[in-house]
Amino acid sequence: MSLYRAETRRLVKRRFTRFFVLLALLALGLIAAGVAYSNHKATPEVIATAQADADRSYERDVQTAERDRQNCATSPEQYGGDCANLWTPSRDDYRAVNYMPSQFDFRENYPAMLITLAALLALVAFIIGASFVGAEWSSGGMMNLLLWRPQRIRVLSTKLAALLVSSLGLAVLAGAAWTGLFWLIANLRGTTERMTPGAWQSIGLMGLRGLGLVLVAGALGFGLASLGRHTAAALGAAIGVVVVFQFGLAIVLELAKARFYEAYLLPSWIAAWMFKSYEVTDYNAPCDFSATSGCEPPTLTITWQLAGGVFAAVAIIIVGAAMLTMRKRDIT
Known part of the structure; x- marks a missing residue:
């Protein structure tokens, strides 16, 4: 059996992987049920x-x-x-x-549901990726594996490839089922009007960006856990980013009246990636006066290209550092 097939089988057969995937599917089912229950067709x-x-x-x-x-x-x-x-x-x-009671308009409301799916799958990919390699390090399984496969970079890169391909497959299947489910909800409890080819193209491109978010999250979880050689290292880094560098940094920057402080926060970049752009307004700076629109505060637009480049760069740096330490550090 090839190394890739063995790693894919190990990933899929893990009880932790199955548990988190099942938990995510249950959460998605509850969300869909809630949307269906709270909307009504205009009969x-x-x-x-x-x-x-x-x-x-x-x-x-x-x-x-x-x-x-x-x-x-x-x-x-x-x-x-x-x-x-x-x-x-x-x-x-x-x-x-x-x-009238609310009805689910597929064109207007489905993008929010698609972002919900991408965010949840990205969280699952991050945690599963961290656990997949972190458990190997903490249990000594990595050292045993290298006894019969003494190729460090190949072993770690194959594990990463198995994780990313599996995450991609799960995201594609879940996305197709998610779209079909909400198309059914829109038919039964709302409307599917105004779904032009352009609207479908926009939804498809948003779905592709969601796939990219899932893959980046999985790679980050994998890389951080490999660097720390424990699942808790990746989870601790994630908690630190959310608590310290998001809530804490947001408060500090707002109190300091920093210019465009939202541009330093992760949600702004995720929104820019998923919605193609995100406009940050600086209400602390003097406004730009215009004879036609009056006094307007300055704005900064984060594009999806810039956000994607930043996400890709961070993922490459973290995974590259994990590969470098795998090559140079002692395994025992």
């Missing part, structure tokens, strides 16, 4: 009920406005002495669409 019955609610609200507000005008005529001081400008309900403001 004639639903529209009629909403119109009846709109009519009742209009009649109630008309009565309230008439009562206010009568009270104002007797006690104008309670209404500021201006009874002529009291609010009068307009029939145009009471349309059925404003009283």
